[in-house]
Amino acid sequence: MIKIIEVKKEGDIVSSMLAQRDDIERAISEHGAVILRGLNVRSSKQFGNLMEGYFDSPLLSYHYRSTPRTELKANVYTSTEYPPDQHIPQHNENAYTNEWPLFLGFFCLVEPKEGGATPVCNSHSVYNALSEELINKFESKQLKYVRNYSDIDLSWQVSFQTEDKQEVEAICKQRNIDFEWITDSHLRTSQTLPATQVHPVSGKKVWFNQAHLFHFSSLPTDVQEALAAQMSSDMYPRNVFFADGSEIPTEDLRFIREVYEQHTVFEPWQKGDVMLVDNMLCTHGRQPYSGARKVLVGMTRPHSN
Incomplete structure (x- = not known):
């Protein structure tokens, strides 16, 4: 507890x-x-x-x-x-x-x-519970988070808390976020980040990412089916890939979610x-x-x- x-x-x-x-x-x-x-x-x-x-x-x-x-x-x-x-x-x-x-x-x-x-x-406990093979894969490949801001999920105005496109672009540049205006109202961003971090006080590695949460497979099955019927995968509101653009195996994400569940209090x-x-x-x-x-x-x- x-x-x-x-x-x-x-x-x-x-x-x-x-x-x-x-x-x-x-x-x-x-x-x-x-x-x-x-x-x-x-x-x-x-x-x-x-x-x-x-x-x-x-x-x-x-x-x-x-x-x-x-x-x-x-x-x-x-x-x-x-x-x-x-x-x-x-x-x-x-x-x-x-x-x-x-x-x-x-x-x-x-x-x-x-x-x-x-x-x-505990993020350190999660790290210790994952296999060395999985950790090496995620650390070497890194993660790319992709977001499409539209009327399905949060708009870019809500996410960035501004109505000014130039301010959005300045925030993206400051945070090393790649961005593209698909239309005047449709913004797509992507950012490549590591899967683990070192805790600044303990010096221990922690599992620190949102791959299991951002990935398309985290959505309820009926929502997945509805989105897939309406749009291509590059238009999903949010998704995550390995940094080279390759798909993250769903069985890896399923295992990560199970580890979280086992260690949650x-x-x-x-x-x-x-x-x-x-x-x-x-x-x-x-x-x-x-x-x-x-x-x-x-x-x-x-x-x-």
């Missing part, structure tokens, strides 16, 4: 956390995530102040996003706004690009009636819970749920490969 720490109130929220920093840091380094209870956080503003105060770093804006979400204020966002009956697979945030947050914070403002947990999985949300996650050491996802659910997220300390 995820490590849970009951925080003793000593002054304000940040002071209470800092008073137990050793315990919190130890839990994050060992498990990749920790749930803090007893802080009595009640608003998105308090949560944002908590994140910035504890990590001594501003929260990051969510540009080049891949899922729908809403910004509340000061770079605090809703978690991915997918329908409650949908499962969100394990993933490291922004592992599909070359810049990502080192730490995430989740805050449960409204706990779900049933389900709706945010499961986590979760703790049901309680109102007021704050979960801190080392984004390189730990993936996260979402269980389907019923009833109201409101979990907020903040990202901090940018990192790049």
